[in-house]
Ligand code: ADP
């Protein structure tokens with residue numbers, strides 16, 4: 001696909017995060033709907049970022065949002081990606097309440113498959129697993145987006161990423177480097193959020209400073225999913241993801257062989273049908 005800016009018909013804004021804003025668009029020659037993400041970056045590193053993004057063209061997984069291309073625009077870069085018509089899971093639970101348990105199994109399996117692809121094929125970690133980076137379409141696919149592919153981009157917007165810290169693992173808060181275990185922590189928090197229909201830690205919303213929030217996550221006993229309300233397999237899976245000591249927390253292979261993952265992999269869940277039942281405003 002030869003992507004040219006003048007072929008894109010810009011549509012409605014879909015949301016704004018710490019790193020940029022997303023609008024819907026249609027690629028006129030092919031009638032392909034797209035999501036365009038604009039990211040402000042320093043002029044001096046723009047070419048390097050665009051070059052680093054090129055490897056996304058080789059990214060081809062049913063659990064990762066497709067990349068169509070990127071180009072320089074104003075004081076940043078515009079990334080063009082697959083449009084997921086039902087949006088992200090935070091939007092879905094905010095409008096429709098907690099995500100049903102069978103669907104959470106599907107989300108778990110899909111995200112693990114997506115992470116496996118990132119680690120094994122692209123050799124990158126995700127670095128920003130959270131409900132707003134897990135997307136759904138009406139065909140029933142669940143895909144992850146917004147992973148840290150570009151080192152230059154990371155360093156240029158790192159300072160503005162304060163909003164994302166609430167999914168940050170204790171070892172990262174201590175200034176440790178990213179490892180696969182960091183993504184696992186974020187996945188645990190994310191699954192708990194989908195099951196409860198709200199951010200699970202009590203530090204959100206109350207006017208806690210960043211410092212207070214970090215020390216809360218490091219020192220307090222975190223809430224757990226109750227196994228009178230949720231399947232024990234899911235509760236155990238989440239509890240393992242949220243083990244504070246990264247050395248004791250399972251890695252991706254540990255989670256792939258967890259009984260909850262194996263059960264979720266073969267469970268018959270009609271995501272397409274559930275997706276059709278959702279009440280969501282159009283983009
Ligand atoms: P954040 O992920 O922190 O919410 P983003 O700027 O990455 O911020 O995205 C803003 C919103 O746009 C997301 O919450 C999501 O609902 C929506 N969005 C992002 N990418 C897509 C996409 N490819 N298809 C559909 N919706 C998307």
Ligand code: MG
Nearest residue numbers: 017132133146
């Ligand atoms: Mg995002």
